[in-house]
Amino acid sequence: MRATMKLKQLFKSFLRLLVKIKKKYSSGYKNILIMHVSFIMIVLIEIVVRIELKKIELLLSAILLVLIYFSLISFINKFFNFIFEIEKRPENIYRLSPKDLRRMKFLYLWKSIIKNANVSEETFLQTLAFFNSNSEQKANTFSQSIGAISCDKKGEFYQLKMGDDFNLSSLRNFLLYISDEPSQSIYKKLVGLNDKIFVLTSEVEQNNMAKLAHEKSNRLLAPSLKELTAFLLSSDKEQEFISILSKCLLFKDVSPYQINGDVKNENNFFGRVEILREIISNNSANYLLVGARQLGKSSVLKALERRYEQNELCYHAFTLDESGDVMTALCKALNLVEGSSLEQVVDTIKAEKQKVIFLIDEADKFVQNEKENGYLLTSVFRKLAQEGEAMFILAGFWTLYEYVTLDYQSPLKNFGKLIILGGLEKEACRELMLEPMERIGIQYEDESIVEKTIELCGYRANYIATVCDVVLQSLEHSSISQKDVDDALESDAIDKMLKGWGAMSANEKVNRLDRLIVYMTIEKESFRLGDVVTAIKEKGLSIDTQKIDESLERLVLGYVVGKHKGNYTYRIPLLRERLLEEDLAFLIEGEILGLK
Missing domain, CATH: 1.10.8 (Helicase, Ruva Protein; domain 3)
Known part of the structure; x- marks a missing residue:
């Protein structure tokens, strides 16, 4: 009887411990489990108290009950531990295995959990469906998730093609391979191929496949199960996809930097906030965007395109070729037959329900053609803008700037507001x-x-x-x-x-003068127009001061030098360092001979 009392006291101690745990944790599921365990313990205590057992039998029963208790607790912790963690940290569902996701679906509070993790019910159910789908369904879901513009079946593979706006320009095309084969078999089959191959296999083999891909000694791409879950549940699937790729490829293969052409992806476009704000908020004016090559004019136009598209505005964007033929580009943009008259173009613009915005890149040759043809199109564009029918944004460099600022007879002078593109904020x-x-x-x-x-x-x-x-x-x-x-x-x-700085003009003699001025002044911390004129005269050259002044303006516009209160300084320390390493006397002599 005394042993029974001790056993009863022992179990009461367990019960008090459970009560403390209940007070410490507020989890609904843990409360329910504690209540069940408490109930079982009380029942067991009553059984022990009421039944007369011999001491040895009592001891064995006590040991058995303790083993049952700890086994039960171990089973509960193993089976439901992930639930407790998710309730406290809902964001952990992004790291769950497919097996645990399926378990969670049967929980009473699963909708509340995914809501707290910022995952929609639709996305959660689509994720579960993905793991249960066949190869073709997985390929279609995957290609749509990463924003592929095509997904074509080629034998055992799916060939995926990404759009120009994908963050990684080095991965425009790759293959998708889906199979339930063992990871080693897949590895031996694919490792010798030259293509980058994204592999999806069974839930049992996916982590093993990921380990092989993470070696980076091959061209295989494979996520772990947790990475795949995070990708499918994420609202930013492209970024999760890039994160997966960065673990499988060398850094040079996942470089997000676009160094040629305009920036097409909004995630890779930075700054120019004031310029964008001004143009977008004022659609009653034309704009002339001027700057050197690769300074960001085309990227600004692309950024405007994306914003006009988001706001469902009527716009047409095109880049002119070397001919500067605007009429052909206008006919194509407005879906008119090539060779349509200017009158037909104007009528089509006026027939639109809202103002038409035209973004015209590489406009220098067009401006030059306009001067030769008496500015016919410019006059029409101006009239359309004044009538509120259209808005024009032209981007170019020196020719556009010259006709706007230096040619006082040019109708372009008051055609639109001039914006000079400089360095980034x-x-x-x-x-x-x-x-x-x-x-x-x-x-x-x-x-x-x-x-x-x-x-x-x-x-x-x-x-x-x-x-x-x-x-x-x-x-x-x-x-x-x-x-x-x-x-x-x-x-x-x-x-x-x-x-590239030394060839900003199509006129080589103009380029020679630009380079000569730079070579003669690069060693100076600052200089003025008079310094340049004097230095050129000392070299025996007779060059009009106005031409020298224009050359300096071009160097300012080209972001080679900056000008403040008549003083010129070099804008790019890296460029200046490189030029100072050159044989300047030899370079100066070469440019002088070319100008004579």
Whole structure:
């Protein structure tokens, strides 16, 4: 009887412990479990108290009850532990295996859990359906999730093609392979192929396949089960997809930096906020966007396109070829037969229900043609704008700037508001260096690396992007050091990038004058127009001061030098450093001979 009392006291102690646990945790499921265990314990206690047992039998019963209790607790913890964690941290559902996702579906509070994790019911159910679907269904769901523009079955593979706006320009095409074969069999079958292949296999083999892909010694791409769950549940599937790729490919293969052409993806477009705000908020004026090559004019036009599309405005965007033939481009944009008259073009524009916005890139040749033809189209465009029928945004460089500012007889002078594109805002430069790197899991060792690189590149977006891209070409770890950046700055790619400044005009003699001025002044911290005129006269050249002044204007517009109160200084320290390493006397002599 005394043993029975002790056993009863022992179980009462267990019960008090359970009550404390109940008070500490508010989880609904844990409360229910504690209540059930408490009830079982009380019943067992009563059985022990009421039944007369011999001491040895009593001891064995006590041991058995304790074993049953701990076995029950172990089973409960093993089976329901993930539920307790999810209730406390709903975001953990992004890391659940398909098996646990299916279990969660049978819970009473599953809808509340996914809501707290910012996952819609539709997305959750589609994720479950994906794991239970066949190969063709998986291929279609996967291709739609990553925004592929096509998914074609080619034998055992699906060939996927990404759009121009995909964040990684190096991965426009790849293959998708779906099979339930063992991971080693898949590896032996695919490892020798030259294509990048994304592999989806069974739930049993997917993690093994991911380990093989994460070696980065092959061209296979495969997510772990948890990564696949996060991808399917995420509202930003493209970013999750890129995160998966960055674990399977070398950093150079997942570089998010676009160094050629305009930026087509909004995630890779930074800054120019004031320019965009002004143009978008004022659709009653025309705009002339002027800047040097690769300074971001086309990217600004693309950004405007995306915003006009979001606002469901009527717009047409096109880039002119070397002929500058606007009429052909207008006919194509307005779905008119090629060769349609100007009157038909005007009538079509006026027939639209809302104002038509035209974004015209590479407009220099068009402007030159207009001068030769008496500015016929410019006059029509101006009238359409004044009548509220259309809005025109032209982007170009020196010819457009020259006819707008230097040719006082040009109708373009008051055609639209002139916006000169300069360097990127400092904060936008920081975002350009940091955000794309963070998407692929890369950090900088020190904040000073970012600041120094921005200053060195003179806030030019294309220079910063090129430096970052070159760093990734040889990066073998997830942290960028100052040495990594310094090594990149010494590469041929950077030298090639810096050479474009000396050929800003189609006229080689004009380019020679630009280069001569730079070579003669590059050693100076600052200089004035008079300094340049004097230096050129001392070299025995007779060049009109107005031509010299125009050359300086072109260098300012080309973002080579800056001008403040008549003083000129060099904008890009990196360019100045490179030029100071050259044989300037020899280069000066060469340009002088070319100008004589």
